[in-house]
Amino acid sequence: MSVSQPAVSSRRKFARETLEAYMYLAPALVILLAFHIAPAFYALYISFFETNLMRRWNFVGLANYVKLFQDTDFIRSLANTGKYVLGTVPTGMALSLFAAWLLNQKIRGLAVFRTALFLPYVTPVVAISIVWMWIYKEDGSGLLNAILALFGAKGQAWLLDPRWAMFALCLMSVWRHLGYNMVIFLAGLQNISTEYYEAAEIDGARGWTMFTKITWPLLSPTTYFVTMVSVIGSFQVFTQAYVLWPSASGGPLGSTKVVVKYLYDVGWGSFKFGYAAAIGYALFAIIFLLTLVQRNLVGSRVHYQ
Amino acid sequence: MIGMRKTVGRGLVYLFLVIGAVAMLLPFYYMLSTSIKGPEELYVADLVWFPKHIVLKNYADAWNADPNFPRYFFNSAFIATVTTLLQLATSALAAYAFASFEFWGKEFVFVILLGTMMIPDQVTLVPNYAIISKLGWTDTYWALIVPWTASVFGIFMMRQFFQTIPRDMWDAAQIDGCGRFGYLWRVMVPLARPIFVTSGLFTFIGGWNSFLWPLIVTNTAKYRTIQVGLSQFNQEFGTVPNLLMAASTMAIVPLVALFFMAQKQFIEGIARTGLKG
Numbered sequence: 089m090s091v092s093q094p095a096v097s098s099r100r101k102f103a104r105e106t107l108e109a110y111m112y113l114a115p116a117l118v119i120l121l122a123f124h125i126a127p128a129f130y131a132l133y134i135s136f137f138e139t140n141l142m143r144r145w146n147f148v149g150l151a152n153y154v155k156l157f158q159d160t161d162f163i164r165s166l167a168n169t170g171k172y173v174l175g176t177v178p179t180g181m182a183l184s185l186f187a188a189w190l191l192n193q194k195i196r197g198l199a200v201f202r203t204a205l206f207l208p209y210v211t212p213v214v215a216i217s218i219v220w221m222w223i224y225k226e227d228g229s230g231l232l233n234a235i236l237a238l239f240g241a242k243g244q245a246w247l248l249d250p251r252w253a254m255f256a257l258c259l260m261s262v263w264r265h266l267g268y269n270m271v272i273f274l275a276g277l278q279n280i281s282t283e284y285y286e287a288a289e290i291d292g293a294r295g296w297t298m299f300t301k302i303t304w305p306l307l308s309p310t311t312y313f314v315t316m317v318s319v320i321g322s323f324q325v326f327t328q329a330y331v332l333w334p335s336a337s338g339g340p341l342g343s344t345k346v347v348v349k350y351l352y353d354v355g356w357g358s359f360k361f362g363y364a365a366a367i368g369y370a371l372f373a374i375i376f377l378l379t380l381v382q383r384n385l386v387g388s389r390v391h392y393q
Numbered sequence: 394m395i396g397m398r399k400t401v402g403r404g405l406v407y408l409f410l411v412i413g414a415v416a417m418l419l420p421f422y423y424m425l426s427t428s429i430k431g432p433e434e435l436y437v438a439d440l441v442w443f444p445k446h447i448v449l450k451n452y453a454d455a456w457n458a459d460p461n462f463p464r465y466f467f468n469s470a471f472i473a474t475v476t477t478l479l480q481l482a483t484s485a486l487a488a489y490a491f492a493s494f495e496f497w498g499k500e501f502v503f504v505i506l507l508g509t510m511m512i513p514d515q516v517t518l519v520p521n522y523a524i525i526s527k528l529g530w531t532d533t534y535w536a537l538i539v540p541w542t543a544s545v546f547g548i549f550m551m552r553q554f555f556q557t558i559p560r561d562m563w564d565a566a567q568i569d570g571c572g573r574f575g576y577l578w579r580v581m582v583p584l585a586r587p588i589f590v591t592s593g594l595f596t597f598i599g600g601w602n603s604f605l606w607p608l609i610v611t612n613t614a615k616y617r618t619i620q621v622g623l624s625q626f627n628q629e630f631g632t633v634p635n636l637l638m639a640a641s642t643m644a645i646v647p648l649v650a651l652f653f654m655a656q657k658q659f660i661e662g663i664a665r666t667g668l669k670g
Binding site: 102103105106108109110112113115116117118119120122123124125126127128130131134141186187190191193195200201202203204205206207208210211212213214215216218219220221222223227228229230231233234235237263266267268271272274275295320323324326327330331334348351352355356361364365368369371372375376379 | 442505513
């Protein structure tokens with residue numbers, strides 16, 4: 089009796105604490121369940137229908153997913169998104185790492201440079217995309233063409249020429265995100281103990297050797313994180329593409345129609361919400377697979393201090 | 394020799410930084426300088442780098458061209474503020490439960506929540522739109538605010554912080570007759586102030602910048618946000634660069650001002666979340 093007494097009271101205490109804990113969790117859990125978790129399953133359900141979300145709900149099974157593989161517009165949008173990821177992630181990483189490395193030197197005016205490089209990141213995408221629309225203006229009044237003219241180079245119709253449209257989208261995105269990645273890299277660089285560099289200096293190591301033998305391996309967790317976040321983020325690009333080319337065509341000859349833009353056009357342009365839901369799931373599957381691949385291929389090689 | 398090498402190296406560092414900073418700031422200069430140009434300097438073949446006449450009236454013209462601008466600004470500020478406050482509240486409560494309670498299903502619930510971070514917003518776009526329509530929330534503040542009042546990331550960040558507060562503190566508080574909620578409200582929350590500021594800043598900026606969701610759940614100017622209003626303005630006045638640049642400047646300035654006020658928290662917040670990843 090005397091032994092089981094505390095056991096009963098501790099079980100009662102646990103039950104009371106459980107009840108109390110869920111009261112604290114309830115507000116967040118209700119919202120997350122209603123607008124994030126349940127909708128993820130509801131999306132799967134919707135994707136089995138041909139529906140305008142109103143009266144018409146025709147069950148079509150997996151037809152929407154089968155259709156995806158034959159839909160040249162979808163495949164095109166996927167290829168465009170792939171180009172965008174390849175066009176923004178490696179250049180963006182290299183430039184932001186370089187900028188972080190520059191700022192990590194003993195320099196004056198660090199705060200000023202850091203602020204200048206970071207500023208684009210705090211601008212609302214719609215507003216800044218409008219500015220870039222005019223930077224890319226096809227005549228001499230566009231900023232980019234005006235700069236090229238200073239160097240005697242020929243201007244381009246950046247937004248109207250299918251050969252340049254994707255480049256224009258990528259350039260603006262690299263510009264806008266550089267500061268964010270730079271701050272993360274800078275924090276990563278400052279985490280590397282100076283002792284390593286001092287030891288290497290005694291051994292006669294110089295700039296580039298120091299970078300490849302010390303900085304790069306010790307920075308790999310940061311690089312890995314930035315890669316993951318950049319790739320996932322780039323796959324979801326929408327607003328820039330929407331503002332720069334608002335029509336459903338998605339840029340000259342559809343050259344900048346990205347997956348989310350296509351999803352939006354299919355859903356809110358043509359009211360084919362079942363198919364739009366399937367596109368959302370396809371995007372999810374691709375991001376999920378890429379995350380797994382990155383984790384297994386790259387993650388295992390990340391060097392932790 | 395080495396001294397000279399160092400000087401040259403230092404010079405190169407500054408050179409690259411200056412070029413980089415100029416390149417990054419040039420679009421802002423272009424925006425500001427275009428926003429004060431008159432028509433005679435706009436519709437010419439070559440870019441006028443330095444406007445001769447400053448036409449500040451463009452700002453008033455842009456503001457008056459869409460009579461709903463004040464409304465858009467108010468909506469964005471209102472939605473971002475309310476979302477931020479509610480998200481901080483729900484996150485703090487949930488994080489407190491995870492950090493300080495022993496309860497049934499704790500691990501399970503936490504893993505499920507972290508799992509939802511994998512789901513991109515685009516997956517839930519169609520179903521959430523359907524849910525909002527069914528609730529009759531289209532074109533209301535409910536639609537713009539409620540779905541974003543909880544954030545797994547916010548819960549996670551706060552839990553990480555709450556866990557660093559030693560348990561002795563709770564024991565001491567209990568002796569002083571402090572209850573669970575009193576402890577959260579009077580001890581944990583004040584200590585976590587920096588986390589609240591950082592997390593709140595990101596939510597506010599996210600709310601101010603959000604576009605796709607407000608675009609699909611609003612139909613009338615009454616509930617449109619500044620981003621949606623601006624994109625509409627762009628489609629209507631797409632050929633009038635000075636008005637567009639003036640309107641863009643007005644949409645950008647509040648955020649840039651906020652950034653300058655809270656620069657330290659902002660940069661540290663990014664650095665911290667980036668490392669924890």
